[in-house]
Amino acid sequence: MLMNIVGINPYAAQAAPLLKQGSANGDVWDLQFRLKLAGFYQLPLDGLYGSNTALAVKGFQSNYGLNPDGTTGDLTWSALKKHSLNREELDILAKVIYSEARGESYEGQVAVGAVVMNRIQSGKYGDTIEDVVFQKGAFTAVADGQYSLTPDSTAYMAAQDAVRGWDPTNDSLYYFNPKTATSSWIWTRPQTVQIGNHIFAK
Numbered sequence: 001m002l003m004n005i006v007g008i009n010p011y012a013a014q015a016a017p018l019l020k021q022g023s024a025n026g027d028v029w030d031l032q033f034r035l036k037l038a039g040f041y042q043l044p045l046d047g048l049y050g051s052n053t054a055l056a057v058k059g060f061q062s063n064y065g066l067n068p069d070g071t072t073g074d075l076t077w078s079a080l081k082k083h084s085l086n087r088e089e090l091d092i093l094a095k096v097i098y099s100e101a102r103g104e105s106y107e108g109q110v111a112v113g114a115v116v117m118n119r120i121q122s123g124k125y126g127d128t129i130e131d132v133v134f135q136k137g138a139f140t141a142v143a144d145g146q147y148s149l150t151p152d153s154t155a156y157m158a159a160q161d162a163v164r165g166w167d168p169t170n171d172s173l174y175y176f177n178p179k180t181a182t183s184s185w186i187w188t189r190p191q192t193v194q195i196g197n198h199i200f201a202k
């Protein structure tokens with residue numbers, strides 16, 4: 001199922017101010033991809049804002065406390081960008097998971113993805129996954145070049161689960177390997193759980 005999502009080639013367009021039934025453009029591809037990745041849209045992506053897309057939007061809106069009117073305006077786009085990813089952003093998350101946690105259990109890989117999503121949603125580290133991942137010093141794998149490795153299908157599945165809200169870390173914003181951590185500051189953060197080689201903290 002995930003590989004079908006990844007295989008679609010939606011247009012990388014900026015969000016339109018308003019999408020509604022009858023809309024048909026690259027923004028609808030983006031919308032449908034985000035909704036499908038987040039678990040609200042089950043049909044093939046077609047770039048057409050029909051009744052099924054409107055129903056999926058209503059489901060997303062209801063889930064995140066928005067007016068469930070089935071149209072996609074500024075508030076809905078804002079929520080979508082905090083709680084979903086487009087195709088290129090999904091690639092970034094999978095690359096972080098693979099480069100940082102490919103030797104960990106599946107839960108441990110999801111946990112790394114959850115930290116990235118938690119950072120996006122917190123608003124403290126920027127508004128996009130690019131802001132979060134490429135913040136100087138934020139992720140070891142970006143600094144040492146491992147981020148350039150090609151993620152496997154497990155990393156993509158873990159990314160999808162993290163986007164859909166599985167968070168084994170209990171809302172953590174940090175993680176570290178206690179055997180290799182050199183920062184004394186990270187030890188001052190309230191710890192939530194250890195999964196494999198990583199301790200997660202707030």
